[in-house]
Amino acid sequence: MATKKADNKMIDELFGLIASLHSVEDCKKLFYDLCTVKEIEQMAQRIKAAKLLMEGKTYQRVREECDISSATLSRVSRCVQYGEGYSEFLR
Secondary structure, X not given: OOOOHHHHHHHHHHHHHHHOOOOHHHHHXXXXXXXXXXXXXXXXXXXXXXXXXXXXXXXXXXXXXXOOOHXXXXXXXXXXXXXXXXXXXXX
């Protein structure tokens, strides 16, 4: 599905807002307004899974430690291998 220019502008505004935050407390305030608790937990779960994969842990070990679905773990693994964010910001 192609993203419209208006959608791109809104997404850029969102990322700009996130980039302007100054503290963990600022992030908490914003994310608890933007997301459900479950969404925040799922994002945290993905970060933990990425860290474990980067440490060389097996899929089985990561699934045990994170209680993450195999489909989500597969996506995280692809992003760890081929993406830019995890490798740049979790080192």
